[in-house]
Amino acid sequence: MENFSCSMAKDAERSVVTTYWSIGTNLGNREQNLALALRCLVENANIELCGQSAIYETEPVGYTDQDAFLNAVLVLRTSLRPLELLALAQEIEARLGRERKVVWGPRPIDLDLLLYGDLQVRTDGLTVPHPRLHERKFVLVPLAELAEDQIVPGLEKAVKRLLEQCSDRAAVTRYRPVQIRWDWTKMES
Numbered sequence: 753m754e755n756f757s758c759s760m761a762k763d764a765e766r767s768v769v770t771t772y773w774s775i776g777t778n779l780g781n782r783e784q785n786l787a788l789a790l791r792c793l794v795e796n797a798n799i800e801l802c803g804q805s806a807i808y809e810t811e812p813v814g815y816t817d818q819d820a821f822l823n824a825v826l827v828l829r830t831s832l833r834p835l836e837l838l839a840l841a842q843e844i845e846a847r848l849g850r851e852r853k854v855v856w857g858p859r860p861i862d863l864d865l866l867l868y869g870d871l872q873v874r875t876d877g878l879t880v881p882h883p884r885l886h887e888r889k890f891v892l893v894p895l896a897e898l899a900e901d902q903i904v905p906g907l908e909k910a911v912k913r914l915l916e917q918c919s920d921r922a923a924v925t926r927y928r929p930v931q932i933r934w935d936w937t938k939m940e941s
């Protein structure tokens with residue numbers, strides 16, 4: 753496989769932070785897309801996979817004239833800073849062939865940084881916690897599996913409370929196999 757790892761220097765002085773990511777795909781070989789993106793993330797020396805939710809098949813939200821998504825949430829421990837993570841996520845999205853033709857349209861892979869420890873970030877290109885996290889059941893259902901008591905900074909509510917209050921009615925159903933499999937990276941696309 754091509755080496756997708758990011759070329760950022762490791763800095764022993766940096767603190768390690770727990771981050772939550774939404775990963776989604778609805779174009780091409782969806783299972784393979786998930787596996788490739790996960791592999792790209794953990795091949796970075798500054799990132800460690802600490803947990804992953806089940807995979808869910810989810811009805812599109814926003815632009816609905818497109819195929820169903822596979823979605824999951826990942827827990828990554830990292831010494832990278834928020835903007836470095838955004839750059840890495842965008843590099844992986846680009847490598848996996850994402851073209852930004854339609855807002856909320858079909859995509860081989862979408863990586864969103866949901867939470868970065870307790871930090872709140874608001875810059876031109878990055879908002880953390882993710883600004884639409886509480887509006888999307890395809891994010892909240894897998895996130896609640898991993899961190900239902902986690903308080904979302906800014907909203908000051910636990911993930912499970914946000915899920916109870918979420919008005920999104922799009923279908924979110926468990927997918928089989930349950931989790932991302934490394935051997936999917938070897939499948940034909």
Ligand code: AMP
Binds near residue numbers: 863
């Ligand atoms: P989307 O097409 O919905 O994935 O949105 C991607 C854009 O959202 C990128 O241009 C990012 O700069 C921006 N963005 C803002 N906050 C975040 C975040 N927390 N995670 C990922 N992308 C973000």
